[in-house]
Amino acid sequence: MNRRVDWGEVNLESLRKRIINSKIQKLKNLDISQLFRLDVITIFKAQKIKKELELKYELMYESEYAFDNLNALQYTPVLLDLQEYFNFNILSIYGVLKTNSDSKKNKKTFEHNLDNLLLRIQCLWEYIYQYINDYFELELALTYEECKIWRKRQKQIRNDEAKIKQSILELKQIKDDDYNRDKIFSLEQALRFKDKEIACVSKYNICQEMKRKYDLVEGSKYLLNIIASNEYDSVRRIRNQVAHYRSASANTSIDSMFLYNGTKSVSINKEGWIDKADILISIEKELLRLRESLNYLYTILYTSDFPNLKENAGKTYFFVEMVCCNCGDSIKIPDSFVENSSLDKKTYGYCHECGIVEVDFKQMIPLNEKHYEQMLIKFITNM
Ligand SMILES: [Zn+2]
Numbered sequence: 001m002n003r004r005v006d007w008g009e010v011n012l013e014s015l016r017k018r019i020i021n022s023k024i025q026k027l028k029n030l031d032i033s034q035l036f037r038l039d040v041i042t043i044f045k046a047q048k049i050k051k052e053l054e055l056k057y058e059l060m061y062e063s064e065y066a067f068d069n070l071n072a073l074q075y076t077p078v079l080l081d082l083q084e085y086f087n088f089n090i091l092s093i094y095g096v097l098k099t100n101s102d103s104k105k106n107k108k109t110f111e112h113n114l115d116n117l118l119l120r121i122q123c124l125w126e127y128i129y130q131y132i133n134d135y136f137e138l139e140l141a142l143t144y145e146e147c148k149i150w151r152k153r154q155k156q157i158r159n160d161e162a163k164i165k166q167s168i169l170e171l172k173q174i175k176d177d178d179y180n181r182d183k184i185f186s187l188e189q190a191l192r193f194k195d196k197e198i199a200c201v202s203k204y205n206i207c208q209e210m211k212r213k214y215d216l217v218e219g220s221k222y223l224l225n226i227i228a229s230n231e232y233d234s235v236r237r238i239r240n241q242v243a244h245y246r247s248a249s250a251n252t253s254i255d256s257m258f259l260y261n262g263t264k265s266v267s268i269n270k271e272g273w274i275d276k277a278d279i280l281i282s283i284e285k286e287l288l289r290l291r292e293s294l295n296y297l298y299t300i301l302y303t304s305d306f307p308n309l310k311e312n313a314g315k316t317y318f319f320v321e322m323v324c325c326n327c328g329d330s331i332k333i334p335d336s337f338v339e340n341s342s343l344d345k346k347t348y349g350y351c352h353e354c355g356i357v358e359v360d361f362k363q364m365i366p367l368n369e370k371h372y373e374q375m376l377i378k379f380i381t382n383m
Helices: 012-029 032-036 040-053 069-099 104-135 144-159 161-173 178-194 203-213 218-228 234-244 276-302 369-382
Strands: 252-255 265-268 317-324 330-334 347-351 355-367
Touching: 032 104, 040 069, 040 276, 069 104, 069 276, 104 203, 104 234, 104 276, 144 161, 144 178, 161 178, 203 218, 218 276, 234 276, 317 347, 317 369, 330 347, 330 355, 330 369, 355 369
Parallel strands: none
Antiparallel strands: 252 265, 317 330, 317 355, 347 355
16 A cells, blocks of 8 residues: 655654664564574475475486487486475475465565575576576577677687688698697687677577577477466566565565656555465466476486487488497497498498408487487597
């Protein structure tokens, strides 16, 4: 409600003293335990709520792609970190919040935990966007600060373009060794970077880049749908207010409705400005969305369900597995290196143990596009 004060009727000095004294009295009555209220019963109840919502990674579907060990090794620790953040940092607060939602006595605890939880939820979304950016190679800058640094470097490269091109020409004329090849590669990368549009990680940019770069099917498509469905509902609306405007525990609000007619206003509402039941329902939906997104990231990693680039939509990639007839070792060769006709009969291949020998066809191994490319490079450099 709006309390407009008629300044003519009151003694300003006594009003000022009254307000300050009542505030001091109120602060005296507050102690830290009111913010946390962690008695045994609360912990027990909160623990139960937490358990029910906990994320246990499990495969949501299967795929025929060969498992990519290296990828799994690199990203599993990050996914475990995110799982811990969800199960421990977020669900613990949610448990305490929900346990304290039913009585007026616990108002302070509720508001404190709500402030905290809303910000933690947003943090986890941001960490998920960062993971997606790296995992799917979207090449977005991690933060706005880094964006500025990259733009500065880009400007420098544009200025030095002629010099860089000249260096590449010169390097190509001198002897062809690993050192020179690496140097040429990094200069060519710099030239490629010169025309790139630099943006930073955000929900919008992640969605746009994923759609622009990949032929989205199965896991990556569903994942993006969940992220995009994270609309401007009450969780986001209230979270934005907490982050930029007023705490969940605020009893006063600076109003904007008189912004453009020269008057200002402050409203006071002792009951607070958030509908407890409504926000709890929205938060629970949000937690389920977070849990599902994380489980999709896990499933995509462990089924190697990495999407094809848009220009290669629908293409399939295979390695052919042969067995050395001499020692029985397995030999894996990219399909483009094997003639179709050699698949049904004995043919010749190269075994690392025995050299050129007779080999037998064993099976076709489907790989996702990115994994295939990496294996192809490895195969060629080992030839
Ligand atoms: Zn052999």
